[in-house]
Amino acid sequence: TTAAVNIVRAPEKDYTHGTVILQLKDEAFLDEEIQAVSKELGEVYTLASIQKWRKPNRTRDARMETYSQYMFTLQESIKKHRSTLGETRTIGMEDWGSWVADEQKACLVKQVTLYYGSYWTDRGLVLTDTPGVNSIHGRHTNVAFDHLRQSDAIFYVTYFNHAFSDADERFIQQLSRANEEFEQNKLYFLINAADLARDENERRQVVNHVR
Numbered sequence: 001t002t003a004a005v006n007i008v009r010a011p012e013k014d015y016t017h018g019t020v021i022l023q024l025k026d027e028a029f030l031d032e033e034i035q036a037v038s039k040e041l042g043e044v045y046t047l048a049s050i051q052k053w054r055k056p057n058r059t060r061d062a063r064m065e066t067y068s069q070y071m072f073t074l075q076e077s078i079k080k081h082r083s084t085l086g087e088t089r090t091i092g093m094e095d096w097g098s099w100v101a102d103e104q105k106a107c108l109v110k111q112v113t114l115y116y117g118s119y120w121t122d123r124g125l126v127l128t129d130t131p132g133v134n135s136i137h138g139r140h141t142n143v144a145f146d147h148l149r150q151s152d153a154i155f156y157v158t159y160f161n162h163a164f165s166d167a168d169e170r171f172i173q174q175l176s177r178a179n180e181e182f183e184q185n186k187l188y189f190l191i192n193a194a195d196l197a198r199d200e201n202e203r204r205q206v207v208n209h210v211r
Contacts, residue, residue, distance in 0.1 A: 004109040005147065006129040010121040018093045023111040026086035030108075034074060040067045050075050070107070077104040084108070157190045 011017045025033070031047040038045035038053070041064065045053050055072045059065045078085075085108070091099075093114070099105045121127075130147050148154050197203035 004106070005111045005131070007111070007113045008116050008121060008127040009113065010124070010126075011115045011117050015115040017115065017117045019115045020091050020093060020096045021113040021115075022087075022089040022091060022099065022109060023113075024084055024087045024089070024108050025110045029110060030074070030078070030085065034071070037067055037071050037074070040064075041071065045071075047078070050078060073103055073107050077107050080104065081108060152186060154187045155190050156187065157192050 034050050059068050128147050
């Protein structure tokens, strides 16, 4: 979901296999998010005034289009679902898909916890997927760092066809400094979609670039 924290952990007494807990953003969280996104657009809007915002017919670049589209999605979602803000819902996996597939629902999700029995979770492993460094605004990067500090191992996923962007580099520099404070190195890099390489030489070039 859009910039949500996703957690997978073992079932518990009150949360059986396949139970999903959805924590929706509250008004204060959304107000801060709207202010941050509108600032990137060179405007000033809040939760109270977002319905007055009008989506421009065109934007100057892809980055601004991303912010504009997200602002529009928030506007439409709040119009339809304002009464649900701040709720915590318990649903099944069969209903989870609609929250992931529908962007107007997904943009309101703050955190998802899936209770799922598997080889790893039954042995105590908790998997946490945080917002990436290219998420819609800086708060998401802060959310990622909060979870990283509590982790025993950090897997940083970058993509083969645009491996190690400028945003990746800035984030990793911060992460590396944090990693130095840990008793042992717990940072690992994963290059996703490496099978897109035309040959082994190209694959090695990308691996060396990331290193």
